[in-house]
Amino acid sequence: MDKKPAGKSEPPGKRINAKRLAEDLDVSISTISRAFNKDAVIAPETRSKVLDYADRLGYRPNPYAQSLITQKSRIVGIIVSHLENPFYPEALRGLGEALREAGWHVMLFTVPSGETPDDILPLAISYQPEFVIVMAVTVSSRAQEVAERAGTKLIYFNRRDPDSSTFFVICDNAHGGGMIADHFIDTGCRRLAYIAGFQNASTTLDRWRGFRDRCIARGVSDVWREEGFSFSYEAGYRAAIRLMKRHPSPDAVFCASDIIALGCIEALRTEFGLRVPEDVSVAGLDNIEMAAWPSHSLTTYSQPLDRMIEATVKLIEEISIGAESETVAWQIKGDIIVRKSTRPPPGGKRSEVVPDSPA
Amino acid sequence: MDKKPAGKSEPPGKRINAKRLAEDLDVSISTISRAFNKDAVIAPETRSKVLDYADRLGYRPNPYAQSLITQKSRIVGIIVSHLENPFYPEALRGLGEALREAGWHVMLFTVPSGETPDDILPLAISYQPEFVIVMAVTVSSRAQEVAERAGTKLIYFNRRDPDSSTFFVICDNAHGGGMIADHFIDTGCRRLAYIAGFQNASTTLDRWRGFRDRCIARGVSDVWREEGFSFSYEAGYRAAIRLMKRHPSPDAVFCASDIIALGCIEALRTEFGLRVPEDVSVAGLDNIEMAAWPSHSLTTYSQPLDRMIEATVKLIEEISIGAESETVAWQIKGDIIVRKSTRPPPGGKRSEVVPDSPA
DNA sequence: ACGATTGCTGCAAACGATTGCAGTCCATTT
DNA sequence: AAATGGACTGCAATCGTTTGCAGCAATCGT
Known part of the structure; x- marks a missing residue:
């Protein structure tokens, strides 16, 4: 085929191995091996000679042989x-x-x-x-x-x-849930809801636990839980609809993940004509990149x-x-990141500066 | 040594290998190997004997040794x-x-x-x-x-x-560009723009070529190209801003990817107060899942x-x-998927359901 | 000056499979 | 009865490394 004599010498069509290097450089295979092994005993100049030549030939130790012998x-x-x-x-x-x-x-x-x-x-x-x-x-x-x-x-x-x-x-998912609860309560919300993810996932459970416990600790007992059954946009969308039917007019919803929150917000807007955050605050947990997009500007707790x-x-x-x-x-x-999907805190401070929306 | 009779269970702490199976079953290592090799010559009963025992021991051929010897x-x-x-x-x-x-x-x-x-x-x-x-x-x-x-x-x-x-x-990226061009022109847009991705990417080039060629073929020569420099939300956002400064009031923008399109739409809305699609149509190319979300509802050309x-x-x-x-x-x-980010076609039909057109 | 030490290198035995070749056994053909 | 062939199976070489051990030269200590 189109086989060019690359550079100096590309003798046989065989795959280059340690033996080949050893012969060319007139050393033993062991030496080749040692040149590549960080803490093996070998003369510095020998090592660099081997390494240089290996580089020229594009040689690298065969990882299968390595795995085989080292059992790693x-x-x-x-x-x-x-x-x-x-x-x-x-x-x-x-x-x-x-x-x-x-x-x-x-x-x-x-x-x-x-x-x-x-x-x-x-x-x-x-x-x-x-x-x-x-x-x-x-x-x-x-x-x-x-x-x-x-x-x-x-x-x-x-x-x-x-x-x-x-x-x-x-x-620390429970901590995250707690921070969101604090934020909701600090901004005057009292009719709270949680949209869960997979039912038995530890993330679902811990976030719920942290959220609810903090609510109770602060004397807010009206906390509704709606199952989401999975961590996805669709799950959030559908759960939000069920939530509104069973537990009308919450003023804040904590979703078990950002992606659920985005679905939830969409449902609140298109299915119920609600404004976020004016009518209802929505927060997620993860801080995925998308959460920072101006179109979403989601308040969330960041996974570190x-x-x-x-x-x-x-x-x-x-x-x-x-x-x-x-x-x-x-x-x-992690840290709570306050954006525009939740009511502003009394002081009016948010964690991030985001471009203003048109009126 | 510590050789237990090959009775029922777990003799030494060694990793089980073909040799171990061979000894226990009183066959050769070759036979073990052949039992696992689909089209090797071996007596059916021998094979199942080996396979059964291997299963009991949780044995699987070592892939490193396999790779080493087979060179695959x-x-x-x-x-x-x-x-x-x-x-x-x-x-x-x-x-x-x-x-x-x-x-x-x-x-x-x-x-x-x-x-x-x-x-x-x-x-x-x-x-x-x-x-x-x-x-x-x-x-x-x-x-x-x-x-x-x-x-x-x-x-x-x-x-x-x-x-x-x-x-x-x-x-077929050029085809995609062409379909979007057709759609824009069919819906009455005449001042068209393209937001590119990576400058030298074949995708950027082909989509542009297909788009521009079709525009020209249909007599629309006012086609602006704005560089995006990468395929990302931010790239789309920033490119849209530059676009509006240099080439005011396009009535349709084709973005080299969906994610660029989402960023672009956001910029048009928040930075310039434009409505999509009333003031300007925006389309992407990829059909990522997000494009179908109600909040985006992006017209796009689907990658198959x-x-x-x-x-x-x-x-x-x-x-x-x-x-x-x-x-x-x-x-x-692929197929064009018309959603709500572009002006509706004369007939008013959109293809929220993907048209299932044969090749 | 002589043995001990140091610093480096080579030998050869693994690691756990695959596979061409040769050998065994048994059934079939001549 | 001997020869042929088919169906299996075992032997042993091989893949490309790593590494304990031994060897050997140069340097060191006294």
């Missing part, structure tokens, strides 16, 4: 079930980059709509990743057992499992994604070098 | 550069599932903001995937060479490279994602079995 794959599997919730692409991007920077390879597994993360786990495990991060709201407790048998560590991201001792990293990612990578690194880390779990606080 | 990884790498454009998560999810169904493992590589897909390619290649799908708008032509040298096939998704002979799968994914997997399968497929490229037509 440096692979992290990520199972993600709801990419339609923008929170997940954002998290995925950050996590992917952070992990790669730390020298891990990321293998991705999305969960088909009909299935659960549990169904995908065996498949994920078959590639013997050292870790599997589950970025999904619902997983059975059996997952932990399956993973353990395969020697894979499980880490939950944005989810905790009360029953098991699995590692997890989440934001950067710190959550940082914690996850740190956790992985620690476990990986065998440090039986005591901090088996991370729960990180 | 069954891995497809996906490089994705702009997850903030919702089109990509949607595509990613679909592709991931389709590939997995076809028996491939998906390795994900996101491109950090400062870098280009080219920077990531060597890393992606180091895991010797059989294919790398580049879901990104800009890649240099050198990429093809790098991949080839490593024996990895490159496939562009949603992008074509005029210079090289790389496989690619895209939608399902068929694009199907084509991609088919391409991979064909190349993989060595069929020197002639269809080195797929270009698939």
